[in-house]
Amino acid sequence: MDVQSIAEQFAITGIVDSVKPLGDGFINDTYIIRTKGDTPDYILQRKNKYVFPDVPSMMDNIAKVTAHIRKKVIEAGGNPDREVMTVVPALDGRLYHTDSDNDFWAVSVFIPDTVAYNCADSPELARKGGQGIGKFQAQLSDFSDELSETIAGFHNIAHRFRQWDAAVTADKAGRVKNLAEEIGWIEQRRERMMEYRRLVDSGVIPTRVTHNDTKINNILFDSHGEVLCVIDLDTVMPAPIHNDFGDAIRTYANTGAEDDVQLERVSMSLEMFKAYADGYLSQQAASLTDSEIDYLAFSAIYITFEQVLRFLMDYIDGDIYYKIKSPDHNLQRTRAQYKLLTSMEEQYPQMQAIITDLVNKYRPC
Ligand code: GN1
Ligand code: MG
Secondary structure, rough: HHHHHOOOEOOOOEEEEEEOOOOOOOOOOEEEEEEOOOOEEEEEEEEEEOOOOOHHHHHHHHHHHHHHHHHHHOOOOOHHHHHOOOEEEEOOOOOOOOOOOOOOEEEEEOOOOEOOOOOOOOOOHHHHHHHHHHHHHHHHOOOOOOOOOOOOOOHHHHOOOHOOOHHHOOOOOOOOOHHHHHHHHEEEEEHHHHHHHHHHHHOOOEEEEEEEOOOOHHHEOOOOOOOEEEHHHHOOOOOOOOHHHHHHHHHHHHHOOOOOOOOOOOOHHHHHHHHHHHHHHHOOOEEEHEEEHHHHHHHHHHHHHHHHHHHHHHHHHHOOOOOOOOOOHHHHHHHHHHHHHHHHHOOOOHHHHHHHHHHHOOOOO
């Protein structure tokens, strides 16, 4: 694929100098477009059409959400060029370009002088990350436009269990026979996870506009360690706030890597949990309902469980969803995330106590 000529299909300012691969996403292919001279650089992405069945609707969501946040940033006296993503349309005015393989491409303005992290190396960074997501949710709290569901049932465990049951039955890659222990990890927790989901379905736990993929590298920090901009808005849609909290804890508080082969390195750091929760609740404590507060600590367990399920399901399916770097990569990810899950389960009472203390700290009496 000639990425340079794809880049030239978009309404960018300046002359394209180079287009090179960037980053480590599991889903889309990302490139940086460097332009000559002083004009901005850009991010070019081939959106994964197997993961996102309706890229035009997804781009529509992103345009609406970024326009809303841009207004909020301006009202607050911030810098809209740096504090929110700017989508760049194609020359024909659409928010994407389709190539001859029917692949979808999208462009946004590259924000210079930022730092992205793959792990949180200090509680201070986790606290800032929590503040950033709290602020992001607050900016969208009065968003009232329609958003489409970019991936059906994305963090809906009832939907994931339907996919799971089908995958285990189909056993497409013939791997199920060797996975009795790992499949047991999922089945033992099925009912507890479904119980949470029923609270969402019945409306006890509300739905708001959330990010749904808040892993640490989806936030850009500035050079002073402040949160600048939340990126990777592909999955922004209505959902419980728990998805953002849980997915952030899954990454910020992990003492090891998401796919660590040395399982003894993997655990949940209570210190990081507390720091992230502190930052988040400093922004959001006053706006959350009791049911949202009650399930915050649980949401880390829920999202990490879902991640174990999704990695294992992809391994069972023959590695069709996530990009892998070795044949057993999805199994390695499954085991590392399971280790993290058990560490969270062991520390659940302490996690709940931390949330209670922080809510008392930040909620007006
Ligand atoms: C994917 O797109 P990326 O790499 O930020 C995935 C998340 C998973 C994550 C696991 C659309 O995130 O849901 O939690 O990998 N995104 C999608 O690291 O499936
Ligand atoms: Mg990402």
